């Protein structure tokens with residue numbers, strides 16, 4: 577009797593609990609970012625506001641220099657705004673100290689870059705494990721997580737390969753797995769398919785979107801490819817430092 581009740585309880589706890597949709601999980605309010613190069617002042621972002629709910633899949637497109645990377649880097653706390661406010665999961669980035677910002681970068685956000693940014697000296701498995709080591713996760717937990725992620729990105733057979741022994745698409749799979757390792761709420765990807773041929777690029781983006789949905793992540797990605805942009809449930813189009821259009825499904 578007791579054991580069957582226990583079994584039921586554990587089955588229930590193992591069942592995936594659907595996370596509540598949180599509106600305005602990412603809030604960008606009237607932000608401005610200028611860069612000055614000598615005498616020249618570049619308005620990279622000009623009073624930009626946008627709110628993104630938890631679990632949304634958002635693409636950003638726009639011509640070169642329109643401010644896509646700047647916006648993504650500011651949301652990802654990789655750079656500082658000049659004015660305005662960015663609130664992530666209720667936390668105002670400008671009010672956070674360095675320690676809190678590092679914690680946010682490590683635990684709340686996963687990053688995927690155009691050039692993969694893998695550590696060249698270590699293999700796929702270790703690259704994926706790295707954020708878990710930095711978060712001081714125990715060995716058993718790290719091992720189980722890495723195994724699951726290697727499987728999710730289809731790289732169990734390539735686990736011992738170093739980045740230079742992997743194709744571009746495979747390297748980006750490793751980078752995606754690494755971004756998911758600490759189970760962050762948000763994945764930010766700046767042209768994740770920019771260094772890949774179009775067929776591989778589409779596969780990788782679909783994988784990123786599928787895994788973001790499966791693990792209930794909020795995904796914001798930048799792309800130059802109009803087809804790839806339409807795979808998102810919402811598209812932001814940037815022009816000259818502003819969000820000129822915001823399309824939802």
Ligand SMILES: Nc1ncnc2c1ncn2[C@@H]1O[C@H](COP(=O)(O)OP(=O)(O)OP(=O)(O)O)[C@@H](O)[C@H]1O
Nearest residue numbers: 611612613618620639640641642643644645646647
């Ligand atoms: N570190 C910097 N110093 C000076 N100007 C910069 C710097 N970073 C970006 N800019 C300028 O800010 C503007 C926006 O740049 P950003 O990199 O956000 O554009 P982007 O939309 O990502 O372009 P791309 O599609 O080419 O990647 C550009 O005019 C760029 O020249």
Ligand SMILES: [Mg+2]
Nearest residue numbers: 644645646766
């Ligand atoms: Mg860019």
